Amino acid sequence: AQKITQTQPGMFVQEKEAVTLDCTYDTSDQSYGLFWYKQPSSGEMIFLIYQGSYDEQNATEGRYSLNFQKARKSANLVISASQLGDSAMYFCAMREPGNQFYFGTGTSLTVIP
Amino acid sequence: SQTIHQWPATLVQPVGSPLSLECTVEGTSNPNLYWYRQAAGRGLQLLFYSVGIGQISSEVPQNLSASRPQDRQFILSSKKLLLSDSGFYLCAWSLGTGHYYGYTFGSGTRLTVV
Numbered sequence: 001a002q003k004i005t006q007t008q009p010g011m012f013v014q015e016k017e018a019v020t021l022d023c024t025y026d027t028s029d030q031s032y033g034l035f036w037y038k039q040p041s042s043g044e045m046i047f048l049i050y051q052g053s054y055d056e057q058n059a060t061e062g063r064y065s066l067n068f069q070k071a072r073k074s075a076n077l078v079i080s081a082s083q084l085g086d087s088a089m090y091f092c093a094m095r096e097p098g099n100q101f102y103f104g105t106g107t108s109l110t111v112i113p
Numbered sequence: 114s115q116t117i118h119q120w121p122a123t124l125v126q127p128v129g130s131p132l133s134l135e136c137t138v139e140g141t142s143n144p145n146l147y148w149y150r151q152a153a154g155r156g157l158q159l160l161f162y163s164v165g166i167g168q169i170s171s172e173v174p175q176n177l178s179a180s181r182p183q184d185r186q187f188i189l190s191s192k193k194l195l196l197s198d199s200g201f202y203l204c205a206w207s208l209g210t211g212h213y214y215g216y217t218f219g220s221g222t223r224l225t226v227v
Contacts (some may be wrong), residue, residue, distance in 0.1 A: 045124075
C-alpha cells in the first residue's frame with residue numbers, strides 16, 4: 001500500500017482564494033511526522049509546515065495550515081489568500097522513526113490571476 | 114545557521130561519461146545525508162543515505178554510487194552514465210532519525226545525459 005497518497009495531480013485556484021491540497025497517509029506507528037514541501041519551477045524543495053502525530057492542534061505557518069484528521073489519516077494543506085507565487089508542485093511527506101521518509105507524487109497548483 | 118550547498122546546478126553529459134555531484138552542509142555536525150532523484154514530472158526516489166563518515170546505505174541498485182569522505186560532504190558518482198540517469202538530483206540533510214526531523218534540501222542538480 002502507498003504510504004502517502006495525493007489524489008490531485010493538478011489544481012487551479014483563483015488569486016486571493018483559498019485552496020486545499022489533499023493528502024492521506026498509511027502507517028501503523030503511533031509516532032510519526034507529516035510534512036508539506038513546495039517545489040517551484042526552479043526545483044528547490046522548500047519546507048512549508050510540520051504536524052506531529054501527537055499534536056492536538058492543527059499546525060499553522062502564515063498562510064499555510066495543515067488540516068490534521070488523525071482518525072481519517074489525512075493531512076490536507078490549506079493555503080489561504082492564494083498568490084501567483086504559490087504556483088508550484090506541492091509534496092506531502094511522512095516520516096516514521098528511522099530513516100524512512102515517504103513522499104507523495106505531488107500536486108501541481110496553478111494560481112490564476 | 115545551517116546551510117546546504119549542492120553543485121553543479123545543471124550538467125549535460127554524454128552517455129558513458131563519469132559523474133560527480135557534490136553536496137556539503139555547513140553549520141551542523143554529523144548530519145544524516147541523503148541523495149534523491151526526481152524524474153521529470155514525478156515524485157522523489159531515495160538513492161542513498163548516510164548516517165556517518167564512510168557509512169552509505171543504498172536503496173536502489175543501479176550504476177550510481179555515493180561516498181561520504183568527510184562529515185559534512187556527500188558525493189554522488191557514476192563511472193559510466195546511462196540515458197536513464199537523466200533527472201533532477203537533490204541532496205538533503207536531517208539532524209536525526211526521529212519522526213519530528215524534516216529534511217532540508219539543496220537547490221538540486223539537473224542532469225541531462227545525451
